Amino acid sequence: METIIAASRNADKIREIEAITERFGMKVISRDDAGLPKDEVEENGTTFEENSYIKAKAIWDISHKTTIADDSGLEVEYLDGAPGLYSARFAGDDCNYARNNEKLLSLMEGVPYEDRKARFVTVITMIFEDGEVLVARGECYGHIAEKTLGEGGFGYDPVFVPDGYEESFAEMGTDAKNRISHRAKALERLTELLSERK
Amino acid sequence: METIIAASRNADKIREIEAITERFGMKVISRDDAGLPKDEVEENGTTFEENSYIKAKAIWDISHKTTIADDSGLEVEYLDGAPGLYSARFAGDDCNYARNNEKLLSLMEGVPYEDRKARFVTVITMIFEDGEVLVARGECYGHIAEKTLGEGGFGYDPVFVPDGYEESFAEMGTDAKNRISHRAKALERLTELLSERK
Numbered sequence: 089m090e091t092i093i094a095a096s097r098n099a100d101k102i103r104e105i106e107a108i109t110e111r112f113g114m115k116v117i118s119r120d121d122a123g124l125p126k127d128e129v130e131e132n133g134t135t136f137e138e139n140s141y142i143k144a145k146a147i148w149d150i151s152h153k154t155t156i157a158d159d160s161g162l163e164v165e166y167l168d169g170a171p172g173l174y175s176a177r178f179a180g181d182d183c184n185y186a187r188n189n190e191k192l193l194s195l196m197e198g199v200p201y202e203d204r205k206a207r208f209v210t211v212i213t214m215i216f217e218d219g220e221v222l223v224a225r226g227e228c229y230g231h232i233a234e235k236t237l238g239e240g241g242f243g244y245d246p247v248f249v250p251d252g253y254e255e256s257f258a259e260m261g262t263d264a265k266n267r268i269s270h271r272a273k274a275l276e277r278l279t280e281l282l283s284e285r286k
Numbered sequence: 287m288e289t290i291i292a293a294s295r296n297a298d299k300i301r302e303i304e305a306i307t308e309r310f311g312m313k314v315i316s317r318d319d320a321g322l323p324k325d326e327v328e329e330n331g332t333t334f335e336e337n338s339y340i341k342a343k344a345i346w347d348i349s350h351k352t353t354i355a356d357d358s359g360l361e362v363e364y365l366d367g368a369p370g371l372y373s374a375r376f377a378g379d380d381c382n383y384a385r386n387n388e389k390l391l392s393l394m395e396g397v398p399y400e401d402r403k404a405r406f407v408t409v410i411t412m413i414f415e416d417g418e419v420l421v422a423r424g425e426c427y428g429h430i431a432e433k434t435l436g437e438g439g440f441g442y443d444p445v446f447v448p449d450g451y452e453e454s455f456a457e458m459g460t461d462a463k464n465r466i467s468h469r470a471k472a473l474e475r476l477t478e479l480l481s482e483r484k
Contacts, residue, residue, distance in 0.1 A: 134347070135417035141339070149332070211419075219333035221409075223419045284478060 090114045092214070093122045095143040095157035105156060105212075108275050112282045116156070119147055131173075136161060136211040137223055139173065144213045154217055160210040160270065162244045164232060166203045167195060175244065189236055189247050196232050204231040206248060208270040212278050222281045226273030241265060288312045290412070291320045293341040293355035303354060303410075306473050310480045314354070317345055329371075334359060334409040335421055337371065342411045352415055358408040358468065360442045362430060364401045365393060373442065387434055387445050394430050402429040404446060406468040410476050420479045424471030439463060 092114050094102050099118075106116040120126070129146040133139040136159045143157035161175035171178040171192065179187035196204060207229045214222040229251045236246035238258030245257035250268055257265050266272055290312050292300050297316075304314040318324070327344040331337040334357045341355035359373035369376040369390065377385035394402060405427045412420045427449045434444035436456030443455035448466055455463050464470055 135413075135419075137413075137417055137419040138343070145336070215333075215335075219335055220423050221333075221335040221421045223421055225418050280482060284482075 090154060091122075092116045092154045092156050093124070093147050093151055094118050095147050095155060101158070104271075104275065108279050109156075109282070111279075114154070122151065122153075124150055131159070134173070136173065136209050137213070137225070140211045140213040141215075141221070141223075144215045148215045152217060154215065156212065156214045158210055158212045158271075158274070160208065162248065163207050163209060164192070164196070165205040166199055185243055189244060192232065192244065192247060193235065196234075201231065206230055206232050208244075208248065210270040210274040212274045214278065222278065222285070224274045224277035224281055226270040226275070226277060228268060228270040228273065288352060289320075290314045290352045290354050291322070291345050291349055292316050293345050293353065299356070302469075302473065306477050307354075307480070309477075312352070320349065320351070322348055329357070332371070334371065334407050335411070335423070338409045338411040339413075339419070339421075342413045346413045350415060352413065354410065354412045356408055356410045356469075356472070358406065360446065361405050361407060362390070362394070363403040364397055383441055387442060390430065390442065390445060391433065394432075399429065404428055404430050406442075406446065408468040408472040410472045412476065420476065420483070422472045422475035422479055424468040424473070424475060426466060426468040426471065 090113060092109060094105060094116050096102060097118055097120060102116050102118055109116055124147060129143055131139045131142055133142050140157045140159035143159065144155045147155040147157070161172050163169045163172050171188070175188070177183050179191045207227050210226045212224045230249050230253075231251075233247050233249050233256055236258070237249070237256035238246050240261060241258040245265070248257050249255065250257065253260065257269070288311060290307060292303060292314050294300060295316055295318060300314050300316055307314055322345060327341055329337045329340055331340050338355045338357035341357065342353045345353040345355070359370050361367045361370050369386070373386070375381050377389045405425050408424045410422045428447050428451075429449075431445050431447050431454055434456075435447070435454035436444050438459060439456040443463070445454065447454050451458065455467070
């Protein structure tokens with residue numbers, strides 16, 4: 089069985105990826121379990137694609153094994169795509185989920201519903217031993233709520249209401265969210281790309 | 287009609303790409319026709335994927351339009367994948383097709399048939415306006431001949447005999463080559479990726 093090294097240390101993410109890749113005879117282990125150095129890589133790309141590639145490539149460079157990494161963020165149309173690549177660190181050095189949401193809501197204060205369009209994006213990059221690359225993008229469109237809604241999920245989930253729903257990601261429960269999320273769509277796309285691989 | 291900017295200046299390549307993309311309503315123009323600066327980009331990647339990405343990204347960075355680039359090379363198993371990324375400049379500073387082939391043949395002198403396995407690889411990277419990336423890899427397997435065969439084609443074509451054939455790429459004629467080549471396969475893959483794009 090082929091082993092894939094995940095750039096992530098997040099066990100939930102690794103399980104989620106493995107649910108897909110095991111259908112293709114691939115087992116996923118974390119970079120720590122692979123015994124790789126713990127050096128942090130600088131995510132200095134200008135797109136989600138580039139950052140997920142940078143993370144996967146850093147592991148590939150030291151292992152030359154099949155590797156996988158992801159990058160995600162929230163893009164708000166009215167803010168020209170911000171927080172985007174800076175989603176995790178939007179409120180600055182001492183940021184956390186609550187402060188990021190607070191900053192976003194204050195920037196959107198008074199902005200009418202039709203100008204509150206946003207999308208969540210996830211990009212997964214997989215690099216095979218021989219250098220072949222698969223890039224799977226998933227997007228989920230919606231709008232920014234006027235206040236935080238719900239306690240579930242994480243990140244911007246409490247302020248993001250997906251199209252076709254009246255609840256935020258934080259209100260709708262993990263199972264419902266995981267059926268329609270950007271991450272689910274990226275994993276679906278990865279499944280397609282893996283099945284069609286020559 | 288959406289316009290794609292090609293990193294290449296080669297009119298044949300651009301025509302070949304456009305034959306595919308026009309089915310998807312996209313027109314291809316060269317970077318020069320797009321009026322972009324003529325700065326050369328350093329291809330310092332360690333894989334074909336990375337180099338084709340670097341070329342496409344350089345154009346995307348200055349245009350933020352949909353861009354496309356490719357990178358190709360020959361990998362010889364007995365030489366641990368050389369000439370690989372260095373295919374075009376294998377014989378050094380004053381290299382040309384003839385000198386590259388000469389160097390390759392001399393390195394392979396006396397190596398028996400079963401150890402002369404090689405593959406041509408082409409990778410095409412397309413970056414869309416919003417950062418989405420498609421990566422299409424095409425490979426063509428074969429072996430290295432004992433001497434140059436034929437006058438057609440270019441590059442390593444005279445020393446590469448594709449599996450299932452007894453003629454080199456340089457002997458078989460452009461039409462036959464273009465049906466089975468690494469480049470044809472990468473373009474086929476690009477067609478699939480474009481049709482399945484959400």
